[in-house]
Amino acid sequence: MINVGIIGAGNIATKMAKTIKGVEKAVAYAIASRDGERALAFAEEYDFKKAYNSYDALVRDENIDLVYIATPHNFHYEHAKLALENGKHVLCEKTVTLNATQFKKLTAIAFERHLTFVEAIWTRFMPMHQQLKMLLDEGVIGEPQILYGNLSYYLEHVERMYDPNLAGGALLDLGVYPVHYALSLFGNDYQSIQSTMTKTELGVDRHTAITLQYPDGKIAQLMCSMNAFEQSSKILGTNGRIETTGIHHIEEIRVYDKDNHCTQVLTRPDDIGGFEFELAETIKMIEEQNIESDIVTHEDSLAVMNVLDTVRQQHHFVYPDEMDE
Numbered sequence: 001m002i003n004v005g006i007i008g009a010g011n012i013a014t015k016m017a018k019t020i021k022g023v024e025k026a027v028a029y030a031i032a033s034r035d036g037e038r039a040l041a042f043a044e045e046y047d048f049k050k051a052y053n054s055y056d057a058l059v060r061d062e063n064i065d066l067v068y069i070a071t072p073h074n075f076h077y078e079h080a081k082l083a084l085e086n087g088k089h090v091l092c093e094k095t096v097t098l099n100a101t102q103f104k105k106l107t108a109i110a111f112e113r114h115l116t117f118v119e120a121i122w123t124r125f126m127p128m129h130q131q132l133k134m135l136l137d138e139g140v141i142g143e144p145q146i147l148y149g150n151l152s153y154y155l156e157h158v159e160r161m162y163d164p165n166l167a168g169g170a171l172l173d174l175g176v177y178p179v180h181y182a183l184s185l186f187g188n189d190y191q192s193i194q195s196t197m198t199k200t201e202l203g204v205d206r207h208t209a210i211t212l213q214y215p216d217g218k219i220a221q222l223m224c225s226m227n228a229f230e231q232s233s234k235i236l237g238t239n240g241r242i243e244t245t246g247i248h249h250i251e252e253i254r255v256y257d258k259d260n261h262c263t264q265v266l267t268r269p270d271d272i273g274g275f276e277f278e279l280a281e282t283i284k285m286i287e288e289q290n291i292e293s294d295i296v297t298h299e300d301s302l303a304v305m306n307v308l309d310t311v312r313q314q315h316h317f318v319y320p321d322e323m324d325e
Helices: 011-020 036-046 055-059 073-085 100-113 127-137 170-186 276-287 298-314 320-324
Strands: 002-007 026-032 050-052 066-069 089-093 117-120 144-154 192-199 205-213 219-225 227-237 240-245 252-257 262-267
Touching (some): 002 011, 002 055, 002 276, 011 026, 011 036, 026 055, 036 050, 050 055, 066 276, 073 089, 089 100, 100 298, 117 276, 127 170, 127 240, 170 205, 170 219, 170 227, 205 227, 205 298, 219 227
Parallel strands (some): 002 026, 002 066, 026 050, 089 117
Antiparallel strands (some): 144 227, 240 252, 252 262
């Protein structure tokens, strides 16, 4: 059995707490929040054995095997580093760090300590995403040529999204999904990146559009916004196309032939929220004493971070926490 500790007691931690109950070999062991009363209430509601009012106390607990990082993006590096340096395996929420430099520092610690370190980009671990990759590999639409991907939500009411001190903006919160999606399906070896961005008054991005061009001519066009709504993708090939409802949690995959006839429809099977697949894979990696997953390797996560870094650099978009690096 793998004792899981969670750093952070917000909404994303709640989803993982519910998930743990449904994953074989996972034990809801400890929760940590800087608000002790919140940690106690969380532990009681989700049957965790221990509650801590500091993250240091949680990572020093010798009974914890795996730490799930559920704090805002700007804290991921600090908290993942804390866990790794205390000998804990880590499953860290997306976006895994603020930038590629931070990510490379964490992977170096993971390799030095021989600890499992996985980015919790839940979408790439899900069966529907794996089925989509299989369809492309089987050539059902011929050679893929163009990919469109958009993940946008109305998040005007979420204060955190507008706060540069909490790594706000659409790109790291939403855009990371289409970027992971595109690189997973088209590969990490893109040739060039072009982007456009609309910023808020506080300097974070409200909308971002990214175009990746590949050496063989493939193009991926990706969008994210926190002031609009869309969750879909299209992949156009030489012999048809694939459309999906959803991009980070695919509900349906539809395959069309060259004559625009729908030839296949795949519907998402029941799950317990979607986090179970990344958690089960991380536990498997721990048991096999692997540092990274074959589903999302460290190279994969680094490639995504490099895209996000490049897009921000193109628009002089720097977070306060990066200014001290």
